[in-house]
Amino acid sequence: MPKVLVSDPIDQVGIDILSQVATVDVKTTLSPEELIQVLPEYDAIMIRSGTKLTKEAVEAGKNLKIIGRAGVGVDNVDVPTATRMGIVVVNSPEGNTIAAAEHTLAMMMSLSRFIPAANASLKGGKWDRKSFTGVEVYKKTLGILGLGKIGSHVATVAKSLGMRILAYDPFLTAERAEKLGVHLVELEILLREADYITLHLPKTKETAHLINADRIAIMKDGVRIINCARGGIIDEIAIAEAIKSGKIGGIALDVFENEPLEADSGLRELGANVILTPHLGASTEEAQTNVAVDVAEQIRDVLLGLPARSAVNIPGLRPDVWQKLKPYLQLAEMLGNLVGQLAGGRVDTLNVKLQGEIANSESQPIVVAALKGLLSPALRERVNFVNASIEAKERGIHVTETRDPSVEDYSGSIHLTAHGSQGQQEVTGALLGKSEIRITSINEFPINVAPTHYMLLTLHRDMPGIIGRIGSLLGNFNVNIASMQVGRRMVRGEAVMVLNIDDPLPSGLLDEIVHIQGVTDAFVVKL
Numbered sequence: 251m252p253k254v255l256v257s258d259p260i261d262q263v264g265i266d267i268l269s270q271v272a273t274v275d276v277k278t279t280l281s282p283e284e285l286i287q288v289l290p291e292y293d294a295i296m297i298r299s300g301t302k303l304t305k306e307a308v309e310a311g312k313n314l315k316i317i318g319r320a321g322v323g324v325d326n327v328d329v330p331t332a333t334r335m336g337i338v339v340v341n342s343p344e345g346n347t348i349a350a351a352e353h354t355l356a357m358m359m360s361l362s363r364f365i366p367a368a369n370a371s372l373k374g375g376k377w378d379r380k381s382f383t384g385v386e387v388y389k390k391t392l393g394i395l396g397l398g399k400i401g402s403h404v405a406t407v408a409k410s411l412g413m414r415i416l417a418y419d420p421f422l423t424a425e426r427a428e429k430l431g432v433h434l435v436e437l438e439i440l441l442r443e444a445d446y447i448t449l450h451l452p453k454t455k456e457t458a459h460l461i462n463a464d465r466i467a468i469m470k471d472g473v474r475i476i477n478c479a480r481g482g483i484i485d486e487i488a489i490a491e492a493i494k495s496g497k498i499g500g501i502a503l504d505v506f507e508n509e510p511l512e513a514d515s516g517l518r519e520l521g522a523n524v525i526l527t528p529h530l531g532a533s534t535e536e537a538q539t540n541v542a543v544d545v546a547e548q549i550r551d552v553l554l555g556l557p558a559r560s561a562v563n564i565p566g567l568r569p570d571v572w573q574k575l576k577p578y579l580q581l582a583e584m585l586g587n588l589v590g591q592l593a594g595g596r597v598d599t600l601n602v603k604l605q606g607e608i609a610n611s612e613s614q615p616i617v618v619a620a621l622k623g624l625l626s627p628a629l630r631e632r633v634n635f636v637n638a639s640i641e642a643k644e645r646g647i648h649v650t651e652t653r654d655p656s657v658e659d660y661s662g663s664i665h666l667t668a669h670g671s672q673g674q675q676e677v678t679g680a681l682l683g684k685s686e687i688r689i690t691s692i693n694e695f696p697i698n699v700a701p702t703h704y705m706l707l708t709l710h711r712d713m714p715g716i717i718g719r720i721g722s723l724l725g726n727f728n729v730n731i732a733s734m735q736v737g738r739r740m741v742r743g744e745a746v747m748v749l750n751i752d753d754p755l756p757s758g759l760l761d762e763i764v765h766i767q768g769v770t771d772a773f774v775v776k777l
């Protein structure tokens with residue numbers, strides 16, 4: 251049974267799903283060093299935001315097939331390293347959207363009415379009504395940075411509270427903003443006009459310290475800022491200064507540059523207009539159930555050899571599409587492997603042509619499968635659907651795609667052309683019935699071969715006796731022939747022969763075959 255490590259607190263429902271297919275170890279207090287030590291044992295790991303899967307940690311996970319992040323942000327995972335290692339990284343893009351949006355709205359209201367400070371004051375024995383006169387959000391301007399899933403829900407609710415909404419999101423279409431009743435504006439306009447600013451973007455190189463001293467300077471005096479997205483998008487030192495100077499009227503932070511927030515952080519010292527929560531945006535019962543189910547199901551599926559629906563480093567395929575494409579993915583992988591072995595040396599370009607009924611299908615997974623096959627003789631189990639494109643790119647393999655719906659020999663077929671240091675090789679394959687794989691041409695010689703583990707291919711002149719000589723040679727070396735196919739375009743012209751053989755070819759035999767008169771080339775293929 252595969253082993254799954256759960257290293258952050260996850261709802262029991264997720265653990266129950268994982269237990270259907272794996273042995274599950276829940277260890278939520280591991281230090282970074284302990285994590286690195288235990289990771290090699292596991293096939294999968296499920297985390298929230300607490301576990302940091304650094305480069306070193308991911309590299310330690312030599313047997314990992316999947317990293318499941320029960321939440322949205324994968325900034326605590328070194329995704330490029332996981333991708334290079336062929337590890338699928340999945341998240342739950344929508345499971346906690348509502349929770350994070352509602353936390354944001356609660357923060358906005360709490361900032362406006364000093365609810366945390368008033369509560370603390372009352373519980374501290376006072377009856378102080380003077381210190382906590384708030385403001386209304388009605389008719390105020392809310393500036394939303396990042397109008398994705400969470401930002402959009404915040405916008406919808408805030409509109410119903412009577413707020414005017416401005417948004418900055420360079421990747422969003424005007425139509426989408428219009429649908430939400432939001433004015434899409436430049437960042438500077440938003441910063442100048444907003445009474446409240448809320449952040450809902452990912453932490454990236456571009457968004458790091460997006461809110462800094464210079465940008466704070468152009469904001470309205472008394473602006474209130476909420477960050478339930480990611481620590482580090484706001485410069486915490488600049489914001490603390492602006493609170494002390496009175497430039498900023500209030501700030502509510504759920505996320506911090508360093509988490510957990512340091513015990514001696516200056517932010518903890520600030521007054522009633524600063525609200526801090528310990529990364530609670532996703533902490534609702536509903537969201538935790540959603541993300542646990544969403545991610546545990548994906549880990550279960552991947553461990554069962556099925557695709558993941560929300561992989562961040564592999565093109566996602568809906569299960570129904572995957573079911574339809576699955577035989578073609580196997581076909582493309584086999585053809586990639588075959589053409590790579592025929593090409594022999596370095597491959598510089600690979601063209602993937604989708605023909606017949608699959609000409610209009612999603613091509614990317616088929617291309618990835620062909621690349622996986624092409625690279626597997628060299629990289630073996632190191633290459634998979636996650637890293638095949640990257641590995642191909644790093645090797646300088648230029649990939650092109652073409653489509654030809656008019657090819658009607660088979661319902662759907664795939665044609666690969668590999669060009670490299672030893673010339674060009676072409677193979678075509680199709681499905682017989684729904685899933686039986688056939689090689690239907692090699693270098694334009696028509697054949698109909700069911701691929702097997704060991705095959706011998708010859709290019710030879712079509713003349714009497716030549717097949718017999720090859721057969722006798724194999725017999726002399728005790729190699730059993732399971733079946734044979736010859737393809738030719740004209741009688742006594744060039745021909746290709748494919749022999750399915752039961753045993754590997756003994757060393758030296760290929761050389762003898764190539765030296766038979768009339769044989770121009772011979773290849774041993776192992777699929």
Ligand SMILES: NC(=O)c1ccc[n+]([C@@H]2O[C@H](COP(=O)([O-])OP(=O)(O)OC[C@H]3O[C@@H](n4cnc5c(N)ncnc54)[C@H](O)[C@@H]3O)[C@@H](O)[C@H]2O)c1
Pocket residue numbers: 321322323324343346347350395396397398399400401418419420421422450451452453456457478479480504505529530531532533
């Ligand atoms: N506090 C929590 O517990 C909690 C919970 C869930 C999500 N989050 C965080 O909230 C954030 C938003 O999550 P989401 O689910 O709405 O993501 P999303 O991908 O749906 O939306 C992000 C939006 O940001 C926009 N964006 C990206 N780069 C930008 C830039 N440079 N400037 C302006 N806009 C930019 C994108 O176009 C997108 O529309 C993420 O950082 C996520 O990790 C936090």
Ligand SMILES: O=C(O)CC[C@@H](O)C(=O)O
Pocket residue numbers: 298299300320321322323324346529531532533
């Ligand atoms: O794990 C959590 O509770 C936080 C999740 C949140 O930050 C996210 O990005 O989804």
